[in-house]
Amino acid sequence: MSALSDDHLGSLRGLLDYPDLTGTRYEIRRKLAVGGMGSVYLAHDRALDRNVALKVLTIPDLSGERAARMMREAHVVARLEHPGIVPIHDVGRLSDGRVYYTMKYVEGATLEQFRQPETPLPDLLRLFQRVCEAVEFAHSRGVIHRDLKPANIMVGPFGEVLVMDWGIALAATLTRDPATTTPDSRSERASEAGHPVPGGESAGSYVPTPNTAAGTILGTPAYMSPEQARGETVDHRCDIHGLGAILYFLLTGRAPFEVFDSPASPDRIRKGEVTPPRTHDRRIPRRLEAICLKAIAPSPDDRYQSARHFTDDIVAYLDGLPVSAYRETPWEVALRWFSRNRFIVFIVVAYMVVRFLLLLWRGI
Amino acid sequence: MIRDTTAGAGAGRSAFPPTRQSAIIALRSGSDPERRRALDTLTGIYWKPVYKYIRLHWHRDSDAAQDLTQSFFLAVLERDFFQDYDPSRARFRTFLRTCLDRFIMNEDRAAGRQKRGGDHERVSLDFGQAESEIHLTVGEDEPDRLFELEFVRSLLSGAVDTLRQEYHTGGKQRHFDLFERYDLDRADSGEKLSYGDLAGEFGLTIETVTNHLAAARRDFRRIVLDRLRAMTASEEEFREEIRTVLGIDAA
Amino acid sequence: MSKPVLGLILGAVLGALDGLTALFYPETAPQIVGIVIGSTVKGVIAGVIIGFVARKYQSLPIGIAVGLAVGLILAYLVAMMPDEQGNHYYVEIMIPGALVGLILGYVTQRYGRLPARAGH
Numbered sequence: 001m002s003a004l005s006d007d008h009l010g011s012l013r014g015l016l017d018y019p020d021l022t023g024t025r026y027e028i029r030r031k032l033a034v035g036g037m038g039s040v041y042l043a044h045d046r047a048l049d050r051n052v053a054l055k056v057l058t059i060p061d062l063s064g065e066r067a068a069r070m071m072r073e074a075h076v077v078a079r080l081e082h083p084g085i086v087p088i089h090d091v092g093r094l095s096d097g098r099v100y101y102t103m104k105y106v107e108g109a110t111l112e113q114f115r116q117p118e119t120p121l122p123d124l125l126r127l128f129q130r131v132c133e134a135v136e137f138a139h140s141r142g143v144i145h146r147d148l149k150p151a152n153i154m155v156g157p158f159g160e161v162l163v164m165d166w167g168i169a170l171a172a173t174l175t176r177d178p179a180t181t182t183p184d185s186r187s188e189r190a191s192e193a194g195h196p197v198p199g200g201e202s203a204g205s206y207v208p209t210p211n212t213a214a215g216t217i218l219g220t221p222a223y224m225s226p227e228q229a230r231g232e233t234v235d236h237r238c239d240i241h242g243l244g245a246i247l248y249f250l251l252t253g254r255a256p257f258e259v260f261d262s263p264a265s266p267d268r269i270r271k272g273e274v275t276p277p278r279t280h281d282r283r284i285p286r287r288l289e290a291i292c293l294k295a296i297a298p299s300p301d302d303r304y305q306s307a308r309h310f311t312d313d314i315v316a317y318l319d320g321l322p323v324s325a326y327r328e329t330p331w332e333v334a335l336r337w338f339s340r341n342r343f344i345v346f347i348v349v350a351y352m353v354v355r356f357l358l359l360l361w362r363g364i
Numbered sequence: 365m366i367r368d369t370t371a372g373a374g375a376g377r378s379a380f381p382p383t384r385q386s387a388i389i390a391l392r393s394g395s396d397p398e399r400r401r402a403l404d405t406l407t408g409i410y411w412k413p414v415y416k417y418i419r420l421h422w423h424r425d426s427d428a429a430q431d432l433t434q435s436f437f438l439a440v441l442e443r444d445f446f447q448d449y450d451p452s453r454a455r456f457r458t459f460l461r462t463c464l465d466r467f468i469m470n471e472d473r474a475a476g477r478q479k480r481g482g483d484h485e486r487v488s489l490d491f492g493q494a495e496s497e498i499h500l501t502v503g504e505d506e507p508d509r510l511f512e513l514e515f516v517r518s519l520l521s522g523a524v525d526t527l528r529q530e531y532h533t534g535g536k537q538r539h540f541d542l543f544e545r546y547d548l549d550r551a552d553s554g555e556k557l558s559y560g561d562l563a564g565e566f567g568l569t570i571e572t573v574t575n576h577l578a579a580a581r582r583d584f585r586r587i588v589l590d591r592l593r594a595m596t597a598s599e600e601e602f603r604e605e606i607r608t609v610l611g612i613d614a615a
Numbered sequence: 616m617s618k619p620v621l622g623l624i625l626g627a628v629l630g631a632l633d634g635l636t637a638l639f640y641p642e643t644a645p646q647i648v649g650i651v652i653g654s655t656v657k658g659v660i661a662g663v664i665i666g667f668v669a670r671k672y673q674s675l676p677i678g679i680a681v682g683l684a685v686g687l688i689l690a691y692l693v694a695m696m697p698d699e700q701g702n703h704y705y706v707e708i709m710i711p712g713a714l715v716g717l718i719l720g721y722v723t724q725r726y727g728r729l730p731a732r733a734g735h
Contacts, residue, residue, distance in 0.1 A: 003497045004521050009513075011547055012520050013611045016585055020578050058606050060589060096582045343721060351714040358707050359639050 060097035077167035084134030111150035136307035148242025149223035222255035226272035237300040244295025272298025290326035413514035451597035543580035618727035622666025630658020669723035678724035686716015
């Protein structure tokens, strides 16, 4: 065996990851980030003379099926024209079998980076509202994201909000390339039977819902919905869960499922057991916590049934109005009314005080 | 529609040889020869990390380390250590290290026992080589990281050797020489080398250099991933191990 | 409901309540009915005026100022009338009266429907 020094290791590791883009129209400028599924690079598209974000999946796609799937999905998603939606431009396969895809390069910060403990909550909520609107739009066109999480939300230089990586999660959830099945491997139960999404416009909006075999979780499980973790069929409500998970992050700075410290974690994810946000921070308003918990309820039937309803509750919260997720005690109703109508309360109290003082004065 | 840049290597499935079956899974196989083979594979990758780990973490001298390494793998064989491995509980590497630690502690406790004699079957391992590499492991205190690093080193070394062999028998010695010159030697010496320089050195065109290097890297990657797949029991573990090998979010 | 109507109703309620507080002064007990009726009427008049002002001018400061003024003036007119013993209760009537006017001004500005704009 050859003796490899640490420098050798570094060099070899680097070239293992580096995508060989010969034969494509892209050339790497620099590495941007490393994610769960692969690395992101800033690349230059020679054909169109522009910069793009190029992501390379770590796992080789030996049969090409993953790439083909991604391409089909990308076509569906590319039809979404919305200021908050960034679909993938292009899909390809490297010479070593890895899939890469490109999309608009957004300068800005991910929500993970953007959210700081001192960022005002109303600002975060308004940002979040825009995310919900983008997702609502996609749902109305029959497209589900399936992998919503703070890392996929970009906040641009003008404060615009962009939801990225549409069309990835579906196509990337093949568990094993068919060419490599071994006797013991868990078989892929991908079902190509369409599952209609409410509000889908045309026949072409049937979105295949594959099953992922249990245990083969793609990407960050910390934000995943329980039904996805269990490998069941999903519908648009898994995105509601994703949105709720993002809200959870905005409120607490953590993911709903802290990952893999204990062996129980995968189990908790599948059951959807979440630590309530107020456990992490008592200052989080109860109504907001209720909204969040409703969105990430373990059973899809218990969640908001549309992104629209979710947004409505957020707006209601911001306006100081009652929210559907929270049953207020009479005391809380009164308190909320008082805080909205401070002036009146003050005047009435002033009136009573004056009356009282006059009484006293007379009594002297 | 999809730009498939595998055209050069021969399009279609024939370009990719079937990947190795997971040795971890084969450990539990009913067939004895299959288990033996699986153990051989695992031993092949792990013996050096084990040896170095014993030397550097357990601070044993070279002879003691040799002995322990031998007996450990012997025990693995005879006492079916790895039969208990449950992929859903921990990574194999962690499991192995735990077994090893426990094994050494037991051996220490039974220190009175005589040194294992030659009547036992011995695995033939090149300890001299391993010993000479000890100096390459620069100050990694944390046992987990140490073991992990040695594992990666062992994996990649083996891959380099396999590549060398493949290319030698396949008549692509040139490819390997270029690969070695650019991706290995240069890392060592830190010199700045361009494809143009290489082309001059080897008497080739730049284009040829580019293609040869690309091919070598492609094959290197394939070999590494192959071996890695053999070391893991599930897709998920495989993905995690890739990140370890690449040095992403280590530990 | 429209602002003037809101002012009317609220003025009546507040006026009646304000009148009832006279019960704290036992000496006024015999005239209590008259006091309450008078106070209610005062409240209605104040509420309607303030409501119409709110309809015309959508400005919280204006509404409050007008409310205060109207409340004060009407209360003064009432306070000018002595009771059977010839006592005047300027302070007891005018200050609360001004506050009631203030409440009416605020509420009619914040709530109540504006008329639909003609000719758009």
